[in-house]
Amino acid sequence: MIGSLSHRTLLQPRSLTDALKMLRDEGPLVPLAGCTDLYVSLNFGTLKGTRFLNLWGLAGLKDISVRGDVLSIGALATHTDLIRSPLVQKRIPMLAAAAREVGGVQIQNRGTLGGNVANASPAGDTLPVLAAADAVVVLRSAAETRRVPFTTFYTGYRQSVRRLDELIVGFEIPAIHGRQWFRKVGTRAAQAISKVVIAGVAPAGRAGSVRVALGSVAPTVVRATRTEAALAGGATIGDAQRTLLEEIAPIDDIRSTSEYRRRVAANLLARFWADAHRK
Amino acid sequence: MANKYSWPEKPALLGTSVKRLDGPDKVTGRAKYTYDINRPGMLYGKMVRSPLPHARVVSIDLSAAEKAPGVKAVLAHVAVGAQVMYQGDPVAAVAADTEERALDAARMIRVRYEALPHFANVEQAMATDAPAVFPGGNTRQGATEETGDLVAGFAKAAHIVEATYATHVITHVCLETHGCVCEWDGDKLTAWISTQAVIQSAQQFAQALGIPQANVHTIMQYMGGGFGSKFGPDSQGIICAKLAKLAKAPVKLMLDRKEEHLDTGNRPSATAHIRAGITADGMLTAFDGQSWGTGGAGATSGFPLPYIYNFPTRKRTHKDVYINAGQQRAMRAPGHPQGCFLTEILMDELADTIKMDPVAFRVKNLPPAAPNAMWAEYFARGAKAFGWDKRHATGDPTPGPIKTGMGVSAHRWGGAGQGSQAHVDIMSDGGIVVKCGTQDIGTGTRTIVGMVAAETFGLPLSAIKVEIGDSLLPFSGGSGGSTTAASAMPAIRVTSVDALEALFAKVAPALGTAPENLVAEGGRIFIKGTPAKGLSWKDACKLIGTEPISVNGKWAQGLSGSGTSGVQFAEASVDIETGIVRVTRILAIQDCGLIVDKLTAESQAYGGVIAAINFALFEDRILDRVTGQMVNPNMEMYLLAGMSDVPKIDIMLNNMPERGVIGIGEPPTVSTASAIANAVRNATGATIRSLPLHPHKVLAALEQEKAGGTN
Numbered sequence A: 001m002i003g004s005l006s007h008r009t010l011l012q013p014r015s016l017t018d019a020l021k022m023l024r025d026e027g028p029l030v031p032l033a034g035c036t037d038l039y040v041s042l043n044f045g046t047l048k049g050t051r052f053l054n055l056w057g058l059a060g061l062k063d064i065s066v067r068g069d070v071l072s073i074g075a076l077a078t079h080t081d082l083i084r085s086p087l088v089q090k091r092i093p094m095l096a097a098a099a100r101e102v103g104g105v106q107i108q109n110r111g112t113l114g115g116n117v118a119n120a121s122p123a124g125d126t127l128p129v130l131a132a133a134d135a136v137v138v139l140r141s142a143a144e145t146r147r148v149p150f151t152t153f154y155t156g157y158r159q160s161v162r163r164l165d166e167l168i169v170g171f172e173i174p175a176i177h178g179r180q181w182f183r184k185v186g187t188r189a190a191q192a193i194s195k196v197v198i199a200g201v202a203p204a205g206r207a208g209s210v211r212v213a214l215g216s217v218a219p220t221v222v223r224a225t226r227t228e229a230a231l232a233g234g235a236t237i238g239d240a241q242r243t244l245l246e247e248i249a250p251i252d253d254i255r256s257t258s259e260y261r262r263r264v265a266a267n268l269l270a271r272f273w274a275d276a277h278r279k
Numbered sequence B: 001m002a003n004k005y006s007w008p009e010k011p012a013l014l015g016t017s018v019k020r021l022d023g024p025d026k027v028t029g030r031a032k033y034t035y036d037i038n039r040p041g042m043l044y045g046k047m048v049r050s051p052l053p054h055a056r057v058v059s060i061d062l063s064a065a066e067k068a069p070g071v072k073a074v075l076a077h078v079a080v081g082a083q084v085m086y087q088g089d090p091v092a093a094v095a096a097d098t099e100e101r102a103l104d105a106a107r108m109i110r111v112r113y114e115a116l117p118h119f120a121n122v123e124q125a126m127a128t129d130a131p132a133v134f135p136g137g138n139t140r141q142g143a144t145e146e147t148g149d150l151v152a153g154f155a156k157a158a159h160i161v162e163a164t165y166a167t168h169v170i171t172h173v174c175l176e177t178h179g180c181v182c183e184w185d186g187d188k189l190t191a192w193i194s195t196q197a198v199i200q201s202a203q204q205f206a207q208a209l210g211i212p213q214a215n216v217h218t219i220m221q222y223m224g225g226g227f228g229s230k231f232g233p234d235s236q237g238i239i240c241a242k243l244a245k246l247a248k249a250p251v252k253l254m255l256d257r258k259e260e261h262l263d264t265g266n267r268p269s270a271t272a273h274i275r276a277g278i279t280a281d282g283m284l285t286a287f288d289g290q291s292w293g294t295g296g297a298g299a300t301s302g303f304p305l306p307y308i309y310n311f312p313t314r315k316r317t318h319k320d321v322y323i324n325a326g327q328q329r330a331m332r333a334p335g336h337p338q339g340c341f342l343t344e345i346l347m348d349e350l351a352d353t354i355k356m357d358p359v360a361f362r363v364k365n366l367p368p369a370a371p372n373a374m375w376a377e378y379f380a381r382g383a384k385a386f387g388w389d390k391r392h393a394t395g396d397p398t399p400g401p402i403k404t405g406m407g408v409s410a411h412r413w414g415g416a417g418q419g420s421q422a423h424v425d426i427m428s429d430g431g432i433v434v435k436c437g438t439q440d441i442g443t444g445t446r447t448i449v450g451m452v453a454a455e456t457f458g459l460p461l462s463a464i465k466v467e468i469g470d471s472l473l474p475f476s477g478g479s480g481g482s483t484t485a486a487s488a489m490p491a492i493r494v495t496s497v498d499a500l501e502a503l504f505a506k507v508a509p510a511l512g513t514a515p516e517n518l519v520a521e522g523g524r525i526f527i528k529g530t531p532a533k534g535l536s537w538k539d540a541c542k543l544i545g546t547e548p549i550s551v552n553g554k555w556a557q558g559l560s561g562s563g564t565s566g567v568q569f570a571e572a573s574v575d576i577e578t579g580i581v582r583v584t585r586i587l588a589i590q591d592c593g594l595i596v597d598k599l600t601a602e603s604q605a606y607g608g609v610i611a612a613i614n615f616a617l618f619e620d621r622i623l624d625r626v627t628g629q630m631v632n633p634n635m636e637m638y639l640l641a642g643m644s645d646v647p648k649i650d651i652m653l654n655n656m657p658e659r660g661v662i663g664i665g666e667p668p669t670v671s672t673a674s675a676i677a678n679a680v681r682n683a684t685g686a687t688i689r690s691l692p693l694h695p696h697k698v699l700a701a702l703e704q705e706k707a708g709g710t711n
Helices: A016-026 A038-044 A079-084 A086-091 A093-100 A105-110 A113-119 A127-132 A225-232 A237-247 A258-276 B023-028 B099-108 B122-126 B150-156 B198-209 B234-247 B257-263 B336-353 B358-364 B375-386 B445-457 B484-511 B537-542 B598-618 B672-684 B695-706
Strands: A009-011 A030-032 A051-054 A064-067 A070-074 A136-140 A145-149 A154-156 A167-174 A179-185 A196-202 A211-215 B043-049 B055-061 B071-076 B090-096 B110-115 B139-141 B145-147 B159-167 B179-185 B188-193 B216-219 B251-254 B270-278 B284-293 B313-321 B402-413 B421-426 B432-435 B464-467 B518-521 B524-527 B530-536 B549-554 B564-575 B580-591 B648-654
Touching (some): A016 A051, A070 A086, A079 A105, A079 A113, A093 A127, A093 A179, A093 A196, A113 A127, A113 A167, A127 A211, A211 A258, A225 A237, A237 A258, B043 B099, B043 B234, B055 B090, B071 B099, B071 B234, B090 B099, B090 B251, B150 B313, B159 B336, B188 B198, B188 B234, B198 B216, B198 B234, B234 B251, B270 B336, B336 B402, B336 B672, B358 B402, B375 B564, B375 B580, B375 B648, B402 B672, B421 B484, B432 B445, B484 B530, B484 B549, B530 B537, B564 B672, B580 B695, B598 B648
Parallel strands (some): A009 A051, A030 A051, B043 B251, B188 B216, B580 B648
Antiparallel strands (some): A064 A070, A136 A145, A136 A167, A179 A196, B055 B110, B139 B313, B145 B313, B179 B251, B270 B284, B402 B564, B421 B549, B564 B580
C-alpha cells in the first residue's frame, strides 16, 4: 500500500551552513532535493525516513565551473543542467549522454547528480560515467570538507562512506583524455531503469588510459580494472570479455536476468572497443 | 433493399474526417471524468485486500479503524472463515473525510489469515502432485474439436512442424482506474461510474443492493479506458455504494494502480503444443493442437485455434488451468490475439520448410473470399504498399549488430450490433437533441452519434446536441465486442429520419407540397429538385409550434453488418548485441463496413496497433513463483511503450458502405504482435515462439540459433 505522509517532518534550511548545522544537531535527517527517487519509495510504501532535509533551494550547489583543469559540478545540478552545460558537453560528453537517458524530461528537470549518487542504486545512469571519469566526491559537514574518489565512495549495496552529518556538495572531474563512450540498455527507448549501463574511455594515441565502468551488474557500480588492464595490455577482445565476466556478478531481478546482463556486458565491451577504434 | 432509412448514397458528413466533439473539453480539462466528480460532503473510500494469493480469513478487527480520525464508515466485505483466492481479493473497506485518513484507517484494519496452498503459474497447477486448491479441480478439460481424418492429413504432408507456442498474461492498464462516486437520496442511488455499460451498471447495482433498477441512476460522461474490463460496478462499486449508505454521505472510491493490476481483469495466457503438416507445394494438410491457459482463479481461458487459415483436417483440445491470481476479463478482441499469435508464428515456420514466401503461402491457404473475408486482397495491397518485395529471406545478411526484418499476419472480428433505442427532439427554435443510452468509452461515440443525426438533417455537426452516457436515456447495450457503432448508429438514423418526416409534415403545407417531396440538405428544407422553393432550417422549425417534435426509434435491420477482416505488416529491427527489438513500421489494413468518422476510425486502428506493440514488447504480469504475489503492480516495472517506442503507423481503411456500420474497436489490435514476432524471426533467423519479446529472451534465442538452431 502507498506510504503515508502523516508523521513525516521536512526541515527547510536557508543556506548550506544552515543545512549542515541541522544535519549535525537535528539528525538523523534524510536529505532530499529533486525527490524523484523518494516519491517512488513513498508510492511503493518503502520510504523509511521520517525526518527530511530539503536542499532544493540551495542554489549555490547548482554551479558547473572549471577551475584549472578540473570540472566542478555542484550536487544540485539537475540532469537538464548537465545536458545543457557547454562545459559538460565539451569535457565529459558521456555524462551529458547519461543524463539524457535518465527518466523523462520532468525527471531530468528535477533529478540531480548529487541525488543520483546519494540514492546509490547500482542502476543509476550517471554512476558508471563518474566511475570511468575518476571523479572525486566532495563531502561537507559542519566541521570539515573531505574529498573521496568516486571509485571508493560505495562500500556495498546502497551503502557509502558518507556519514550522517555529511552532505554531498559536488563532484570534481579531472581532464579526460581519450574517446568517451556511454551506453544504457533498457527495455524501452525512454523512462526505463537500466538492465545494464556501461561507460568507457579509450586512449586516443598516447593520451589517456583504458577505463571501463558498469552499472546493474554488481551490488554497486564497478570499475572493471582487470578488464581495463587486459585491453591496455593488448589482449584480444575475447580474452577481455572473459576477464570482464570474471569481474562482474549480476543478479536476476525484475528488470533482467544475470545471464542476460553477462551476455550484454560482454557484447557491449566488444562494441565499445570496436567503436573506439573506428576511424 | 433500400428504404427511407438506408444510408445516403452521397453523404455530406459520413466517411469524412471529423474531429471529436469533445476534444476541446478533454484537452482543456473541462471534461469531467469519474475521477473529477466531487460532491458536497463527499467522503473517500479505500479497500483492504488480501496480501496472500490463497488464505482463509481467521479474523477481521475493524475496531481501531472505526475510531480513527475522520472515519465515517467501515465494513467487512467477507465473512470470517471465508477463503480469499488471489492477492487483491477484497476483504474490507473504509470511508473517511480525506483520502489520507481513509488510507490511514485502512492500514488499521487488522485481518488475520491462515495461508493455504496456492499456484503462481500453470506449471504448479498442472503438476501431478498439486494440492486441491480449487473446488471441482485445478483444471477443466474442454471438449475435443475434430474435423476430417487427421491421420490421412498428416500422411499427405511433405513437412511437419511441431513446437510449443505461448502468449502471456497482461492487464488492461486503463489510465483511469476503475471506480465510482455513489450518492444516496433515501433509497435512490446515483452513481458516477467509470464504465463501458452505463445502463447495465444500473442493473447490476440494483441486483447487488436489492433495490429496484428504477431507483438507480448511473452516469458516465467521459472515461479513461476500459478495454473490456469495465462492464459493471464490480466489488469496488458495490462496496462504495454500501459505504455511502452507512456513512449517509457521498463516497468516492477509485482504485489505485496496484489494485487495478490485481483485481480488474487481464488477458489470459495461452499455450499450445502444435503439430501441423504442409505439402511440398504449400498446401496445409493437418493441424493437431493441445492448448491450455489460465484466466486466474476459476476463470476460463478459451481462444480460437487454429486461426483463419484452412487446415482441411484438424483436432484441438483445450484445458483451463486455474491459478491464484485475479480473474481474467474480456480484453480487446478476447482470445483473438492469442489464437492469432499461436497460428501465425507456426505459419512462417511452415512456409520456411518449403522456402515459400509467407504472403503467397497464406493466400494459398485462406478460406474463400467474402465481404467479411477480404484477406487475399489485403495481402496483395499491403505487400505492394509496404515494399514486401524488398524483404530478404529469413536472417538479415547485413553486417553489424542491427538486423531488420518484415513480418505479416491476418485477423478477423465480428463487430455486429443490435437492440439500441434512441430519442430525438426538434424544438421550434431549430434546436435538436439526440438521446441514446450508449456511452463513449474514448472511441468517439459521442461524435458519430452527432454525425449520423447531422447527416440526416442536412445540418452541420454543431447543430446537434448529443446526450449519451446516462442510464435514464433510451436503452442501448454495453460497449463490448465492438458492438457500439453497429448498435447505436442504426437507432440514431431511424429516429432521426422519423423526426425529419414529422418535421416535413409540419412544413409541407407552408410550401404547398406533400411531405414526401421534401428534402433536408445544406441547412435548408426544400422541394426536391428545386432548392429555391424551401425554408432555412430555422424558419422551417418555427412551424413546429409549442409542442416539439419528439420521436422515439430503435435499431433496424439493414443499416449495420457483421464480420471484419484485416491484415497487418510489421518491420522491426533487432540489436543482436542487446536483444532489444524496435518496431520501425506498421501497416494496418482494416475494413469496418460504412465508415462514419474516418478520423475516429483511424484512431481506433492506431490505438489497437500501439496496444499490441505493448503486448509484443513490453507488458508482462509477473507473479513471484514462490509467494504468488505480483512483483510489478505499478507502471514503473510494468512497462508500456513511450512515444519514442511508437513507430510510423500507416492505416488503410477499406470503406464498404454497402455493408452498413460495423465496429472497429477490437480487430486492429489482434495481429500486430504476430506480425512483429514474424519480423523479428525474419530479421534474425531465431524463432521465438512466445511473447513478450523481451531482450533477454531474444538474446537467448539468438545464442541458441548460433549454437545450432532453435528446432
